[in-house]
Amino acid sequence: QVQLQESGPGLVKPSQTLSLTCSVSGGSISSGAYYWSWIRRPAGKGLEWIGRIYTSGRTKYNPSLNSRVTISVDTSKKQFSLRLTSVTASDAAVYYCARDVAGTGFLDYWGQGTLVTVSS
Amino acid sequence: QSALTQPASVSGSPGQSITISCTGTSSDVGGYNYVFWYQQHPGKAPKLMIYDVTNRPSGVSNRFSGSKSGNTASLTISGLQAEDEADYFCSSYTSSTPVLFGGGTKLTVL
Numbered sequence: 548q549v550q551l552q553e554s555g556p557g558l559v560k561p562s563q564t565l566s567l568t569c570s571v572s573g574g575s576i577s578s579g580a581y582y583w584s585w586i587r588r589p590a591g592k593g594l595e596w597i598g599r600i601y602t603s604g605r606t607k608y609n610p611s612l613n614s615r616v617t618i619s620v621d622t623s624k625k626q627f628s629l630r631l632t633s634v635t636a637s638d639a640a641v642y643y644c645a646r647d648v649a650g651t652g653f654l655d656y657w658g659q660g661t662l663v664t665v666s667s
Numbered sequence: 668q669s670a671l672t673q674p675a676s677v678s679g680s681p682g683q684s685i686t687i688s689c690t691g692t693s694s695d696v697g698g699y700n701y702v703f704w705y706q707q708h709p710g711k712a713p714k715l716m717i718y719d720v721t722n723r724p725s726g727v728s729n730r731f732s733g734s735k736s737g738n739t740a741s742l743t744i745s746g747l748q749a750e751d752e753a754d755y756f757c758s759s760y761t762s763s764t765p766v767l768f769g770g771g772t773k774l775t776v777l
Contacts, residue, residue, distance in 0.1 A: 584766070586713075593670065594705075594713065594756050596766035607765060610668065643712060651701040652758050652766040655724065657712040 549574040551644050551658035558664050559638075565631040565663055569644030576625045577602050582647040583627045584654065585618060587640040595640075599647055600627055639665045671696065671757055671769035678775040684745040687772045689757030690738060695767055697738035701760035704733055704742045708753045716755075717742060744774075752776040 555567035569583070576583065584599040598608035600618045608616045612631070620627040631638060641662050645654040672690040679685040689696065689704075696702055704717035715724055717733035720740060730745045740759070744751055757769040 582765075586766075593771040594707075594758075594768040596758075596764065596768060599765065609764060647765070650765055651699075651719075651760050652703055653701070653715070653718050654703070654705070654713070654758075654766075655715055655718075657714075659712050 549646065549656045551646065551656055553642060553644050553658045553661040555661060555663075557662055558666065559634050560667050561635055561665055562633055565629070565634050565638060565665075567629045567642055567644075567661065567663070568626050569628070569658055571625045571627075571646075576620070576627070577622045580649065582650045583618075583620065584645045584647045585629045586643045586645055586654070586657075588643070588660075589637070589640040592640075596652075597629065597631075597642075599650070601650070634665050636665050639663060668761070668763060668767060671759060671767060673755075673757060673769040673772045675770070676773045676775065678777055679744075679747045680777045681747055681749065683747050684743060685747060685774065686744075687742045687755055687757075687774070689740040689742070689759075689769045691740075691759055691761075691767070692738055694763070695738075695759040695761040696735065696740050698762065699760045700735070702733065702735060702740040703758045704731075705756045705758070706751075706753045707756065713756065747776055749776050 585597040617630040641660040646656040705713035707713040
């Protein structure tokens, strides 16, 4: 059974960088069948897709966040990571990592989510 | 890129059927058979309920079904149960990004 687990600071100061890591267990992160995605849900709002990475390192980002987002992968550690720079209060959300089958948006396994608060 | 359009809320009584719509454009819902539906209970991660418009993952009740007509996809839940009360999100592959979510629909079981 594939499991994903997010980790990282729960509190980030405005203008600083949010960094989260997703650890994958129970399956291979290097399989060519999957992409690895980040999604967030601000309180009281809907889901927002942030971006994804393929095992080759190829990335695709939400255009609305493109200039501030970097997703990277470390296959040896079975982890992929999210960096979001210059955060503001609007970046406060529950952040989820998920597996995307075939890159079509088929998000079959999700992490439990981690709450990130933006405050000084 | 604007979110797909879903009703903010729907409600139904136990045993009834409800349908949640998800409206997009020919660049997303209407252009691809990659429409997905997720169920999210408070404090939990989203759970995939329907993939590729009409298909149910293993373990998902057959009370959940999906369909599409033109630029609008729909999720129907039959034989409504108390445990179905949750937020539901549609998503679609698009010509510009792999994933575009709907705004979400809160289902209340009366």
